[in-house]
Amino acid sequence: MNSASPSDIAGAETSQGRIPLLLQRLRSTSSLAARIRDYGIVVAFGLLFVGLSITSSSFLTSTNLLNILDQNAALGIIACGLTLVFIAGGFDFSVGAIFGLVGVVSAEVAIHVATFLGLLSGVLVGLTLGMVNGTLATFGRINSFIATLATSIIIGGLAVVIAQGQLITVSDPAFASLGRGSVGAVKYTTIIWFIVAVVATVMLTRSALGRYIYAVGGNAEAARLSGVRVNLIRGMTFAISGACAGVGGVLEASRVATGEADVGGVNLVLTVVAATVIGGTSILGGEGAIWRSTLGLLFLALIGNGFNLLNIDPIYQQILQGGIILLAVGIDAWARRGAP
């Protein structure tokens, strides 16, 4: 080794730097499962998209694709909110019930007060209920799955009480304009979904709140000792999730010009949870992304669409979806096995 003065320092650096470097390589290449988890949804979605384009002539048409987006807009918005809750380490079971109640409330307000207030009140009701969930699951110290399961039952009951077991139809065409209107061929619903997804993405990746959400879900104690208000951050994810369910509920009610108490329910929750998990957001918290859940939802939508176009019995769709969820969660578990 050359004995000029800087080379000593350089030599020391390489000999010590090697160990962390090795570890880095080790962890980035060790696990095939981790790779599949990270990019599996992209590959799966791509393959399905190409496959359907080839097998069905009516799949790759703008009408069909825009239709898929419109039909999934409400779910997609709810998935954005749920993704935040998951990343912060919580679980929100109540989005389906909020979705239903909000439709009923906005229809009632639209009929009895004013159409515009009807649409707005739906979102506010969702936000409020989300804040209740957040408070129960953080300051109330109740496990978030149980807390939101309980509130979802209460909310579902409230919706039935308010609707008195009836469909509430709004005759004012202005109420339906939000759900049915479009800019060119693109529905408002699709545009609103897009905006929500972009805002949520920016919030997660670029804002301090987003960082706190990841930190709280990744290691709550470390976040607290770093001065992060863990309960407040977790609570906010529930509030946002409630608001998203509110927006979704309003769009749906507006689209059919009707408030219906049991329109959301458990099935909606299961679909959105499935989409989020298939996309690769972990229910254990600390990791995930909006684009993942969005792609996960679209993947499920394409399966449904494909079954339709190819005339396959929809019973098989359920079986396939369950299998895909197992696969996604299994890959996540295998990926974690290789991690430290």
Add this chain to the structure above:
Amino acid sequence: MNQEAARTDSDAIVELCGISKSFGGARALINVDLTVARNSIHALVGENGAGKSTLGKIIAGIHQPDRGELVVNSDRATWRSPRDALASGIAIISQEPTLVPQRSVEENVFLGVEAKRGRFLVDTVRVRDRYRELSERLGFDLPASARVGTLRLGDQQKVEIMRAVARDAKLIVMDEPTAALSKVEADRLLADVRGLRRAGMTVIYISHFLEEVLQLVDQVTVLRDGKIVRNGPASAETPSTLVSAMVGRPVSLAFPPKSYPSSDAPVILSVRGLTQPGVIEDVSFDVRRGEIVALAGLIGSGRSEVARAIFGADRLARGTITVRGRPVTIREPRDATRIGVVMVPEDRKGQGLVMGRSILENVTLPHLDRFSWAGIIDRRSERAEGAVAVKNLDVRYRQLSAPVASLSGGNQQKVLFARWLVVRPHVLLADEPTRGVDVGAKLAIYQLLCRLAQEGMGILLISSELEEVLGIGHRILVMRRGRITAEFDGQTATEGDVMRAAFGTSEDDAGDLIGEQR
């Protein structure tokens, strides 16, 4: 003498021939040959990442070698799991406790080997008897019914040790068993390890504590970058020969020179009567500008709790805290950090870092307000300030955006320090800052603490390593059962002084009391 008898009685219990192991592209072990003599204590030493833990895990069946042969009791062993190894009498105590936190100490110790009545029922009376027997043999006094999750790290380690012993292992691989133990508890463990040898067992002992290794073991093997670089009887080695072999160049183990604060340096942190019933009682002390106050004591004596109470991590029942002459109320950590009191917690993975996130995010997490406008982070200025903090601490990394989990233990610890040195705090509470880090990183952390003190910070250092307490503490406070029981000058204190105070050997206490009454 019969050749076969000689083989089984005195020769090797484990032989490794040409063992190689890679993880992904990284080679953890390269063509390792090693013989471990039956009924001996054999140490594996080396820097973090040198391959010693991997070697231990291969012997215990946790990892399978890519190439090479493992021979146990003269039979070729091809284990697929630790269970196979255990069936051949080999157990491992890993670095991280692998216990069931929700269940009791006793259940954990005998998990899978419970005394039974019939096929299914656990014989609770016999289990309790065996637990008592085991506790007496090891000199541990953990309550059998305590939930493991409520125990401190040191006590959980003890449960691990009891569990291996309860499994009648003939060879125990111990991976850093004393890393979390205080000096007294560690000494007791060392005595137990010797006891295991007397009972005819073999121990493979992986440790960073070279003094400990040298007084304990028969044979020392030094690993560096996956290869054996030195192997011989412990009697022929000294700490400095081992360190030279480990890092491949001579390194001084000396502490940086102490620079005491001037006698008129103002008090920067003052606590009076801190009390948390059952945990800490009436703790009062001052830290002056530029002073390093070391808080020593046994695990469970309340040292960490003092730091956590000051930092607002735990609620205080009583007591006042004064920072830079002003009384302050600290209810949660953010109150503390706002007034310039910061803490590096004892458990790096559990309390310090968000392991899945990047180095940069871990450093800037408490300071995002500084880089944000309307809640949106200015990533360029975040990156700039984060990079400076990380560079100042000489963290060895490839990319700031790499997950912090990809760093070695020492570098992770430096990231924790970097987090708080983005701003200039007045008081630093450092809880076990060198636990589980290699020699090089230890020295770097000592130098850092001394530099920060010189620059005017007040530092409260909590450590289970006496060397460290004496080596860099300007003043040493010793805690016992939640109280500060002794104070020593860092210049004149000896290991014996501190240990006696921590352990509460009575004459000193009595003498002091009498002295005061006069």
